[in-house]
Amino acid sequence: MSAADERMRRWRLVLGGGPADGTGVGLEGVDARMDAALAAVYDQGGEGGGGGDRRQGGLGASAPRVARWLGDIRTYFPSTVVQVMQKDAIEKLNLTRLLLEPEMLEAVEPDVHLVGTLLALNKVMPDQARESARALVRRVVAELERRLAQKTRAAVSGALDRSARTHRPKRVADIDWDRTIRANLKNYLPDRNTVVPSRLVGYARRQRSVQREVVLCIDQSGSMAASVVYSSVFGAVLASMRSLRTSLVVFDTAVVDLTDQLHDPVEVLFGTQLGGGTDINRAVAYCQGLITRPANSIFVLVSDLYEGGIRQEMLRRVAAMTQAGVQVIVLLALSDEGAPFYDHDNAAALAAMGVPAFACTPDAFPDLMAAAIERRDITQWAERHLAR
Structure with a gap:
């Protein structure tokens, strides 16, 4: 595929198809499935390939359909893009209630915003979804702690170590020589090529x-x-x-x-x-x-x-x-x-x-x-x- 054709393909995926997009590009195979996944959230009618001036979602209120869509976007897009699409779907298509389904929680890509949504639903979450939600939240927390x-x-x-500095260190090992030299540069003796420290900077003993x-x-x-x-x-x-x-x-x-x-x-x-x-x-x-x-x-x-x-x-x-x-x-x-x-x-x-x-x-x-x-x-x- 030439560079020009690749650019038109990308524009077609961005614009969503239809006679008004001006690309004249048709999609097949993986591209068509990617386009359908995008269309479900961002294109009019939500069935993929839709055109029109106003964009609105079309996943509907079906948990199985949403679960399949979640699987598709995880297949075709990197995790950072998946998280953005999930957030947009929840906000644009009002899918909040579907997150109470355990199979939905197992399908989503966990991130901070999803955790926030689950916490807001905590009081109305059924018991069968609670454990799945806890597992998802624990995964996000573990990743944040690692980071x-x-x-x-x-x-x-x-x-804390720096704030515990003292000008009267009790041991030679407690002297911070770098800061002591910097603090005493005014006492440099050129004829002796040395610094005479009139003030020591050191570490207080660790508390x-x-x-x-x-x-x-x-x-x-x-x-x-x-x-x-x-x-x-x-x-x-x-x-x-x-x-x-x-x-x-x-x-x-x-x-x-x-x-x-x-x-x-x-x-x-x-x-x-x-x-x-x-x-x-x-x-x-x-x-x-x-x-x-x-x-x-x-x-x-x-x-x-x-x-x-x-x-x-x-x-x-x-x-x-x-x-x-x-x-x-x-x-x-x-x-x-x-x-x-x-x-x-x-x-x-x-x-x-x-x-x-x-x-x-x-x-x-x-x-x-x-x-x-x-x-x-x-x-x-x-x-x-x-x-x-």
């Missing part, structure tokens, strides 16, 4: 006790589903580190403390209830009570900041935490999608009191925690992160 756990532990451990308190406060409204999934994984990883005392709190109009389940992020996820209203003020008030050492505490609020509670009280509580020495960070999202819709007035009010509010990707979160532990300027960190 993120080591990086998080390394970043946090390194930050076995808790060095930082971390409180993750997670908005579990429906729009925050992906953030809830990632937060549960990070919460479990941080809770496994002895130098940290980690708490995880989720909220809507009520507040639920899931700290005692952090050993198993799957249990954490099934302890959430996506959807409903939002009372940030009540959640912040509860989290204030968890903090015992403000100067050594990090409070991370993950929320779109749409407050259904008492706004001014919420802002006063955050201000009081920062004045007490708590490192307060507000994440509008903890996901790969970037910033969602959020309350700009509340974000601006927080920024005015020195509390940055921004979206953070999961891959950047370990470095964010390291910056917080070292008490770096989080606003500057966020500006550099967003500029990348």
